[in-house]
Amino acid sequence: MPQGSNASRRSESSRRAILAATEELCRESGYRRLTIEAIAARAGVGKTTIYRWWPSKGAVVLELLDEAAVVGTAPPDTGDLAADLRSLLTEVIELSTPQDSAPGVGLVAEALQDPELGRELRERLIEPRIATFKQRLRRAQDTGELSPDADLDVALDLLYGPLYHRLALHLGMPDRAHLDALITHVLRALTPPPEHPPTP
Amino acid sequence: MPQGSNASRRSESSRRAILAATEELCRESGYRRLTIEAIAARAGVGKTTIYRWWPSKGAVVLELLDEAAVVGTAPPDTGDLAADLRSLLTEVIELSTPQDSAPGVGLVAEALQDPELGRELRERLIEPRIATFKQRLRRAQDTGELSPDADLDVALDLLYGPLYHRLALHLGMPDRAHLDALITHVLRALTPPPEHPPTP
Numbered sequence: 001m002p003q004g005s006n007a008s009r010r011s012e013s014s015r016r017a018i019l020a021a022t023e024e025l026c027r028e029s030g031y032r033r034l035t036i037e038a039i040a041a042r043a044g045v046g047k048t049t050i051y052r053w054w055p056s057k058g059a060v061v062l063e064l065l066d067e068a069a070v071v072g073t074a075p076p077d078t079g080d081l082a083a084d085l086r087s088l089l090t091e092v093i094e095l096s097t098p099q100d101s102a103p104g105v106g107l108v109a110e111a112l113q114d115p116e117l118g119r120e121l122r123e124r125l126i127e128p129r130i131a132t133f134k135q136r137l138r139r140a141q142d143t144g145e146l147s148p149d150a151d152l153d154v155a156l157d158l159l160y161g162p163l164y165h166r167l168a169l170h171l172g173m174p175d176r177a178h179l180d181a182l183i184t185h186v187l188r189a190l191t192p193p194p195e196h197p198p199t200p
Numbered sequence: 201m202p203q204g205s206n207a208s209r210r211s212e213s214s215r216r217a218i219l220a221a222t223e224e225l226c227r228e229s230g231y232r233r234l235t236i237e238a239i240a241a242r243a244g245v246g247k248t249t250i251y252r253w254w255p256s257k258g259a260v261v262l263e264l265l266d267e268a269a270v271v272g273t274a275p276p277d278t279g280d281l282a283a284d285l286r287s288l289l290t291e292v293i294e295l296s297t298p299q300d301s302a303p304g305v306g307l308v309a310e311a312l313q314d315p316e317l318g319r320e321l322r323e324r325l326i327e328p329r330i331a332t333f334k335q336r337l338r339r340a341q342d343t344g345e346l347s348p349d350a351d352l353d354v355a356l357d358l359l360y361g362p363l364y365h366r367l368a369l370h371l372g373m374p375d376r377a378h379l380d381a382l383i384t385h386v387l388r389a390l391t392p393p394p395e396h397p398p399t400p
Contacts, residue, residue, distance in 0.1 A: 111368075112312075121370070161358070185358060185389040
């Protein structure tokens, strides 16, 4: 939309009101009970305004999370790989807590069964995060913190997997000690076994 | 229900028709479009018959999966831990394929936002599987295939996590090579690092 006109300012203020209403309603009653009607009423806009910009409540929540994302293009880099991995994983844990009313969990649940929303979720939220994660691991490979042979796709699955596993099975998010244990184990997994040195 | 009477035989035949209809409809149109009305029509029973036994479509699907479960109380034990882990994980992969119409994926998605269904899913389907998994790992600890210090909760998260991660983010289930890489990495992670021998 063109910037600077009165109309575009009104549009931007409606858009922000819609996203704020979506987050409030989700936190109050959970994603499942969220409706476009309730969002419109809370935001003080017409339903048609919402449908002009978004095809579904999932698409609104996706934009909400996209705006709230604190992950930039640069990964955390304190020089301590385990600490930086803990920061990246903690962001996902916070986005998923509490499970019953976190907008992110609602979106993942809806996307599990909606291939189009799943594609958008992957492209807009997930792939940029995967790129940031791999950038940090490649830097660790450059500095020798991580083996140059480490398989970064395996690393991704092993580090983020437990969070989704625990979410799906209602096992509760890992506490700090369990998260640290997971990271320690995965870093060990990514280190080639010393008992098989390359043959000369 | 009492066994053997005509009434109980009719009940059992209705129950089987309902479960079969649920599976067919889910495979045809996906869990999201599944309704109690459609199940009743396909099974040739009244809606009230379904609601007498189950509170929701999620509960019907849970019973369907519970009946179909091939995991018994004894874990696979070929003597090859990696091969047995592959068998256990492959069962979950098969239950989740294809993602858009697998009843198990629909159930997990619904349970993500329904704490009561989540609790039932965990108690009826998940905890028995976790027990079977840990039984196999404890046997591996007894035979020396696995370190006696291996953390079995970490093992659970690292082995099953990737499947749910890939499901949630629509990354596709791991193929055989990636699954084997995951198992190899996790078994390495569970082996204590040789560079820190116990101090005498």
